Amino acid sequence: MSGISRRKLMTSGLAAAAGVASLAAADRIAKKFGLIPPDHGGLYGPGETLTYAAQRLLTRHTLAREFPRSMISKSPFRNETAPPTKEFLAHQAVGFADWRLTVDGMVAHPLSLSIADLRAMERRSQITEVVCEEGWSYVAEWIGTPLHSVLQEAGVAPEARYVAYFSFQKDWWDSVDMADALHPQTFLTWGMNDGDLPVGFGGPLRLRVPRQLGYKSVKYVTRLTVTDSMKKFGKGLGSASPEGGYAWYAGI
C-alpha cells in the first residue's frame, strides 16, 4: 500500500469518527424533541428512527390529501377481521346503542362516551385515501368526531406523549404520538360515505389516521389511554404491530 492510500485511509477514519460523533449528538437532539419511535431497538431500529424523525420534522402539521366526491371508490375493499364474537354480535343486535368509548390515563376528566355522545360532538368529514401496506388503496368519505375534540374535553395533561387505543378485538391495539393524536384529520369515525360506518370497515367506531397506513386505523375502538410512555403497554414497542414484526410508525 502506498502513502496515498494510507492518507486516504486516515481521512476515511476521521470522517467515520466525525460520523459517529454526529450520530451521538443527533441521538440527544432526537430524544429531546420526541423523534425516537417506541420500536427503535434492534437491527431495524436505526432505519425506523430515521424515517420517523424525518417524517415528524417534515409533516408535523401537514394535511393528508383530500379528494373530490367524484373520486370516492365505487367498490372499496377491506381486509377481513376475525369473526365477530358473541359479545360483538350482541352489540350489533341493538345497533351498538350500548357501545362505550372510555378515555382514561393522563386526563383531567376520564370519559365514557356512547356513539350518540360522539355524534353530538363536533362533526367533521374528510374524503381521504385508505392505503394498505400491501399496496392497494381506496378513497372514501369518513365522517366522525376529531380525536382532538374528545381529548380536549377530557383535558390532556401537558406531559402526554402518546394516545394508545384499543379494539374490541383482543390483542389489537395501537398508539399514535401527540402530533397525530391532535391532528385535525385524525377522527373517531362512525360514518362512511353518508351512512353509518359498516362493521366490515370498522363500525361502529374506527380511529382514522389518514397520514399513516391502514393498519394504524384500528377498527372497533373501545378505549383511549393518554400516556407519557408506551413502555407499560404490551412489550413496550408502542403497539401490537411490532410484536408481529410490523413497524409502529406507518407513515411510509
Next chain:
Amino acid sequence: MAQLPGTCAMLRAMATTVAPAATRTPRHAALVRVTHWIAAAAFLALLVTGFEIVISHPRFYWGETGNVNMKPLFTIPIPASRDTVPTGYKYVMPDQNGWSRYLHFEAAWVFVLTGVLYGIWGFGTGHFRKNLLPARADRRWGAIWTRVARYLKRAPPDAGEASAYNVLQRLTYLAVIFVLVPLTILTGLALSPSFNSAVPEIVNGFGGRQSARTLHFFLSWALLFFVVAHVMMVAVSGFRVRMRAMITGRSVASAQENAGERE
C-alpha cells in the same frame, strides 16, 4: 471482448490519465469504491425486500386507487402472500412484509445517504464533469453511433478505455445516477401517505398513488437490468482486473495484461 456500457449504481470514478504500460494506475477513488459497495449491498436489500412486498399484492393499477375490486393494469402471475388476492394459485405464500418493510426503508436510508455523500463529493471534486460527462467531441450522435458499432462488432477496447469510460458508459452512468435513481426514490416516497401530506405535488405529478407504485415497480426493473448488464460487462471485460480496480482502486493499464485477463 468489448466492454459495454455497464455501470454501478452510484459510484465510480476513474483517473483521466493513461499510464504507461504495465504500471498499476489509480482507477477509482477511495470514496467511489466505498460508496459503490455500500450502495450495491443496499440495492440488493432493496431488491429482495421490494420483491417480497410485491408478493403481498402482485397486481398493478393506474391512477389514484386500486384494489382487488378494481380492474388491474396488469398482474404478475405469481402466488400472493395474502388470501384476499385472487391469483389462480391454490396456496398462499407466507407473510414476510413486516421485516421486509423495516429493511426496505433502512436500506433506502443507507442508499440515499450514501448517494448524497457521493453526489456532494462528485460535484465538489469535479468527478461528474471529468469522468462521467462525455468529452465535447463525443457529444454528438456520430460519436455515439461509432461506439455502438464497435460494441456490435465486438471490437477490442481502445487504449483509453482502460483508464476512462467511453461515451456510452458515461451516458449510462449519468442516466442511472441522475435519472433512474432519483425517479425510483421519488416514486417510492410517493407511496408514503405522510410524505404525500407534506409534498402532494410529487404523487399527483406521477398521476396518483397507484401510478407511482406501478412506476416504482418498472423503475426497479430498469435498475435491475442495469445492474445485471453492469455485472455481465465486468465479467466479460476482465472480472479480476475490474474487481481489483473497484476494491483496491488500482487498475492494470497494460494492454497486454488486460488482454491476458480477458481471454
